[in-house]
Amino acid sequence: MSILTKRNTLAAIVFTGVLSATGFLSLTAQAQDDGINTASFNDDGSVNQPVNWRKWVFVGAPLTPNALNDGKAPFPEFHNVYVEPSAFKAYESTGKWPEGTQIAKELTSIYQNDNDETGASSEVSGRGFQQGEFQGLELTVKDTKRFEDMPGGWAYFSFGHKPQPYEKTAMAFPAESCNACHAASAADDFVFTQFYPVLRAAKDSM
């Protein structure tokens, strides 16, 4: 083995070890040429459940309780929103979402205790809302080639709006199911950056 080969081998070992240790190695993700770890798709067009999304970069947690929406909130839970780290890094550099961007939304029920007419619970820190149990997992992927008919190239998927275990694969929703709201009200390329100070700060750091 030449010195050069030894160097490369060592680098690969170290690189893989560190990625694994930090939880950023997505076992099923496919790296694009530009270094973006995008989702993996199956022959039937379904996408595979992301790996380790809870270690992606958290950007915000909108909350629309059923108690404030006549019992009919489309998502009555906390929406924990995470961006896949390589896409987040590109966004920090360019202020734009690269091809292959993945954004996950994990729904988390409101903590149940003595919840009142607003859905709030009274705890030592005051009357309000805390997170209870996982209640669903969704994903959006920006891919203007694969989803050329979707506005902005964003496709939306659900691995189940239910407790774990979530589904392992998901088919894209029709454009009118999700894109419509995102197109109408999202501040920046179909993403609600008005609700995500972490994203605004990332863009400001350019």
Place this chain on the structure above:
Amino acid sequence: MSILTKRNTLAAIVFTGVLSATGFLSLTAQAQDDGINTASFNDDGSVNQPVNWRKWVFVGAPLTPNALNDGKAPFPEFHNVYVEPSAFKAYESTGKWPEGTQIAKELTSIYQNDNDETGASSEVSGRGFQQGEFQGLELTVKDTKRFEDMPGGWAYFSFGHKPQPYEKTAMAFPAESCNACHAASAADDFVFTQFYPVLRAAKDSM
């Protein structure tokens, strides 16, 4: 330069580069013997502001609006809570918080639009709460030697309950300011794991 030295140099370069790329390199953190990246302290006993806490592992976002607390919530914002990754990894393995654990809480105001008597705003996704602007940064550190008089060895710090820029350093609060509530109601070693499904799932994965 010997081959061995070249190897070590290369490993160091790769290691540092990857840590920087993933945002997990805390410039001021001090690694303990057991691999936990703990906070850095100054000669006057103050702790330095953590680095890159928004890329730590998000665990939950309690919300106690002023509108639901007679205008007097101690923290009327979303509390975005993050655990330093090496401590999170140890928690995943052992179910216990290691010496040197850092947990950050970034306060984020409720998004202002047409907020009603509950503090909620009406958006395309329904009536509820979204995140507005950063409003403060706090930190807790578990160190039973440095803080032997604090319950559980946990000390609590604030870098300002105000918009950025936050303070660069902070002194520990007296035990009665923060530990009292954590001692009374936190489910697990002074941490409110009842409100953090990510932590319960991490513990369940042991």
